[in-house]
Amino acid sequence: MPQGSRPRCKACARPLSHCLCHLIPRLWPDTQLLVIQHPDEASHALNTARLLVAGLVNAHLLVTESLADHPDWVRRLSDSGxxxxxxxxxxxxxxxxxxCDTRPRRLILLDGTWRKARKLLYLNPILQSLPQVRLASGLSSRYRLRKVPHADALSTIEAGAEALSLLHPGFERDRLLAPFEALIDGQISAMGEQRYQRNYRDRQ
Incomplete structure (x- = not known):
């Protein structure tokens, strides 16, 4: 461990003093999620993709830029079953x-900035071959610590939670989002309300 760094929880990767594991559920919707994360996002302090996957039994996190390095996943994504x-x-x-399609469903999410997400799509022909789906317009992000590219842009965990709520009525979206909400509140508390108001409030 580098000198001066704080010990971190092995499960949620947060500093031990700010561990979120007690808030992370273990939900199991029928839809499987695969989150493909750009490697530049893996060490981000506000890594919502990690929280999303941790809260779902039926989810996977793949940190890569090229699926060619993961032939097993290329095979799975090509499976017409x-x-x-x-x-x-x-x-x-x-x-x-x-x-009405009765096949098991797998939803693939790309985690990164819009530029990096588009790059992941460009670099991986198997992703380009998949049918694309989108969430309804008009959704609002609770991610109060970033400047969003457009009003209804969501973080990865929010997008996953909204999708599962739509596909599975009664899905416990708020439980899935609980560690995310605590993460944001903790960051705002640490920086102080005045700094938050000055640097972020006007960017929403």
């Missing part, structure tokens, strides 16, 4: 919803 869909607001994306 699964309904694989990419949650990405492309021009041809249709609104996510429940359908």
């Amino acid at each position: 699964w309904r694989n869909e990419l949650l990405f607001p492309g021009p041809d994306a249709r609104e996510l919803g429940v359908a």
Whole structure:
């Protein structure tokens, strides 16, 4: 451990004094989630993809830029026995919803800035081949510590929670989002209300 660094929880990767594990649920919706995270995001202090996957039994986090390095996942995403869909607001994306297709469903999310998410899509032909779905417009992010590219841009955990809530009525979205809410509140508390108001409030 580098000198001066704080010991961290091995499960949630937060400093031990700010561990979020007691808030992380273990939910098991029928839809499987695969989160493909750009490597630059892996060490980000506000890593919502990690919290999303930790809260779902039926979810996987893959940190990579190229799926060519993960042939097993290329095979899974090519499996016609699964309904694989990419949650990405492309021009041809249709609104996510429940359908009559009885195949097991897997939703793929890209974690990174918009530029990095587009790069992940560009670099991976298997992702380009998947049907794209999007969330309904008009959603508002609770991520109060970033400047969003547009009003309804959501963090990865928020996007996953909204998608699962839509596909599975009664899904416990608030339980999944609880560690995220605590993470944001803790960051705001640490920086102080005045600094938060000065640097972030006007960016929403």
